[in-house]
Amino acid sequence: MKLHRVLKWIVRLPVLLMALVVLYEVVGLAVNHAASAQQTRDIVRTLRAGLSQVEIVDRYTETGNTAGTGNHVDMLSAVILRTESGWEEIIKVCQKYDGLDEWSFWVKSMEEVKAAREKYPGIYPFLEEMAVPGGAEDCWLLYMNTSAPFVNNIEGH
Numbered sequence: 001m002k003l004h005r006v007l008k009w010i011v012r013l014p015v016l017l018m019a020l021v022v023l024y025e026v027v028g029l030a031v032n033h034a035a036s037a038q039q040t041r042d043i044v045r046t047l048r049a050g051l052s053q054v055e056i057v058d059r060y061t062e063t064g065n066t067a068g069t070g071n072h073v074d075m076l077s078a079v080i081l082r083t084e085s086g087w088e089e090i091i092k093v094c095q096k097y098d099g100l101d102e103w104s105f106w107v108k109s110m111e112e113v114k115a116a117r118e119k120y121p122g123i124y125p126f127l128e129e130m131a132v133p134g135g136a137e138d139c140w141l142l143y144m145n146t147s148a149p150f151v152n153n154i155e156g157h
Contacts, residue, residue: 028150050093073156110136
């Protein structure tokens with residue numbers, strides 16, 4: 001009788017452990033996607049609160065390995081905005097996020113972005129999913145790419 005119970009647990013234990021690993025990954029996926037969406041909402045809220053007469057033209061959120069290098073999960077937020085505020089004022093609003101670093105958090109005019117895309121057509125591929133305005137005057141692209149809460153989730157492999 002005891003041997004029978006031990007054998008049952010020898011079979012059940014690996015199945016239980018695998019179920020826990022799968023559950024951890026699924027929870028990680030859900031948390032990462034929720035955090036990415038929250039990051040984008042927070043950026044939009046900050047822009048609306050800090051800039052006068054701002055129009056959010058479009059926003060984009062992506063969760064996954066956005067760089068294609070290494071095994072990690074990123075949270076990418078991109079926001080196209082139209083405002084009469086200048087670059088300096090936009091930068092002041094972005095100080096909430098510890099400032100811009102020109103790599104993982106930056107703001108560029110849409111004129112500059114369009115010129116870069118003409119020169120390097122594959123750059124900023126997320127713009128293919130966004131409503132890029134025809135007229136780039138007073139339009140800006142804000143880009144933020146941060147690590148996800150579950151940075152080693154299966155989604156990053």
